[in-house]
Amino acid sequence: MGRIVLDKVSKRFGDVEVIPPIDLVIEDGEFAVFVGPSGCGKSTLLRLIAGLEDVTSGQIRIDGNDATNLAPAQRRLAMVFQSYALYPHMTVRKNIAFPLRMAKLDKAEIDKRVANAAAVLNLTDYLDRRPGQLSGGQRQRVAIGRAIVREPAAFLFDEPLSNLDAALRVGMRLEISELHKRLATTMVYVTHDQVEAMTMADKIVVLRAGHIEQVGSPLELYRTPRNIFVAGFIGSPRMNFIEGAEAAKHGAHTIGIRPEHIAVSSEAGPWSGVVAVSEHLGSDTFFHIHDSGLAETLTVRADGEVGFRHGDRVYLTPRDDQFHRFDAKGLRIE
Amino acid sequence: MATKASRSAARVMMAPAVILLLGWMLVPLIMTLWFSFRNYQPLRGGDLGFAGFDNYIRFVTSSAFWPAVVATLVIVVGALAITVMLGVLLAILLDQPMWGQGVVRILVIAPFFVMPTVSGLLWKNMFLDSVNGLFAHLWKFFGATPVEWLIENPFLSIIVIVSWQWLPFATLILLTAIQSLDSEQLEAAEMDGAPVLKRFWHIVIPHLSRAITVVILIETIFLLSIFAEIFVTTAGAFGTKTLTYLIFQRVLESQNVGLGSAGGVYAIILANIVAIFLMRIVGKNLDA
Amino acid sequence: MARAVTQRRKTFNTALAWAVGLVIFFPILWTILTSFKTEGDAIAYPPKFLFFDWTLENYSIVQDRSDYMRYLWNSVIIAGGSTLLGIIVAVPAAWSMAFVPSKRTKDILMWMLSTKMLPAVGVLYPIYLMFIKLGLLDTRTGLVIVLMLINLPIIVWMLYTYFKEIPGEILEAARMDGATLREEILYILTPMAIPGIASTVLLNVILAWNEAFWTLNLTAAKAGPLTAFIASYSSPEGLFYAKLSAASTMAIAPILILGWFSQKQLVRGLTFGAVK
Structure with a gap:
């Protein structure tokens, strides 16, 4: 389960209001994409959901429970970072196992889940390597592996493909979409690339300067953009x-x-x-x-x-x- | 990454270090200030009451004060001049292509790791001694009368010892700075026909100016408070009593705490003047 | 940087640099050589460089007579203890400054450095007095505390610069993965910063080992480290050159070896990052 509700959520850094009060519902199992030009507040919004930043006002509910003041770890969310944020001193196996170790699962269960994730992501042969010995695409998969073993309520992706070259990006895009179909878990995905948004999303949230310009399915946005900004941003x-x-x-x-x-x-x-x-x-x-x-x-x-x-x-x-x-x-x- | 939780955690985690240092700084400082206004002589009746600025006045008017200031200045300036000048030359030399650079570097750096009491003693006995020291042997070899270095040339002796200890520090830092000099700049100057000395003066030295300033400031702070080197060589005799040593004698040897504390306050003020300049440079770097 | 260097010039550089290096190193070399001589050879005229009766007796005499091992042990405890304690206090502080910076972080950092500039002699008596009152005079505990405090700013500073190089996202990832703050520091930050922590430890052991103001003024026979041990040779005993040399060699050898490993960190640690 992973229904995420933002209820008048806002964020200020000092005197600067980066996100004015926002209402947004991400349904369970939905693939939601936050898209907008850089500096539009999409990453900040994701970090608010993750709990890596405090909201200034408003409420975040995950599956009906108030998560506004929960620590990141208690929100049952998994995040894939732009830089992958792998632990460089740990092998792939240990990287993937880390969240399970933190959750104090027993060893047999950890091994089973790591093996499963590795099989799904084609990482079985690389389990004993360190991140430094992997290619960009493989690192990306390890980061995803680390996220899926936790069986989270929702996945958060922060521009996960922007460090990959063009060919790999298309491949990973498909893999993530496929993963979403298979797991049917809520995913929230941040990108500045409208092609990624159009191809992957069930629901696109177009942001500009912290404001939500429009929310809708890719085709709704394509067919009936609510304003010039959305019309110009969506479509290539x-x-x-x-x-x-x-x-x-x-x-x-x-x-x-x-x-x-x-x-x-x-x-x-x-x-x-x-x-x-x-x-x-x-x-x-x-x-x-x-x-x-x-x-x-x-x-x-x-x-x-x-x-x-x-x-x-x-x-x-x-x-x-x-x-x-x-x-x-x-x-x-x- | 700044949530309320992480910010409050940060405050808690910073607390031990901040509290310890605050205590370490404030408690003794306040005590020193307090003593400096008291007529406090533990062996002669203890705290004999408020003294006003007497200690401050007596400290600067005592016959030992000006010689101590002079001694301090001579040693600091002398050692600075030697270490900076030789340091620049040595850094340039070590930056040249050569065989066994790593080993030479190690040889040059070694004195910095010798504890001050050891370097003081080994220079005093094995080099500067007028009977068995190596310098005495050398003088004899050339038919000259050996010199009682620490008695006849006490400043020179101590400056040599201190410079020997601090030359590696200056060299190492200047070498680090030189290695960051873009060699293309020098090559461009060479192409433009600038002779070696000009290149050195107009490109190398300006590039090093910041590093030289840092060396001067840091060394000054350390040199102002050299202690062990004097403690084991002359013990303050022959005019080598520096401010630090004078205060040490007032406080621990003659147990005139009030007077010594007033001296201590002077020393703190002096060090802070140097420190302010150093902190400015460090602070600028923090922004970058 | 492809600069053609003639062999002649390189030879000249090499010869000059080695000559200068040996001159600078000579006092140490001479001390080490003398430590293997008999007292007679040590003061012989003309001086004997390599051709003398090599002997180890000075080392055993120094050990028997002055209980070198006890001083050595004191040095190890004081340098190691103060560094370890400093690291324990400094790691959380450096974490805070590097990963949760605020407007005051820079000021706090600068203030910490400024405490390092406080001349020791200015606060000698208060510390001395407190040590008497607290029964810390001539104890290893007392020196561990003082040396920890005087080196704490350098430790915090060095760790801060090393931590700054670690991407914050990795720590955030750990937080998302359910690590508590303690686990985040223990399992992620510390292992990643091991090289930096090691250099910090190394430099601070050296500084504490060679510290010669507080170690001389706050100890007597019981807790004195090697600095005090050597200072005791400033009396006429120092005239026994071979024994003085043996004692000196023993006092500096451990740190000389450590020091050679830490050249690069030395610059970083002692200039507070002002020279790169």
């Missing part, structure tokens, strides 16, 4: 924003249209512009269009085979049902 490449006359036509201060919702052709379309850069990814091609008279740059996604070059004039056709409309404050207009 970024949504195009257009102000002025074109927006006024739609009865909005700003309109947004995603690159994948604009068709590009050499013949005709309501908008036109000149290709500045084309990025060929093989499966897709991204065109960065200048001189459209709408915005400085419009980004458009096309099929991988479409081959416009720098300087070509192209015509753009946005899909009318895919416009997002925002008012002068940046809020969504339904």
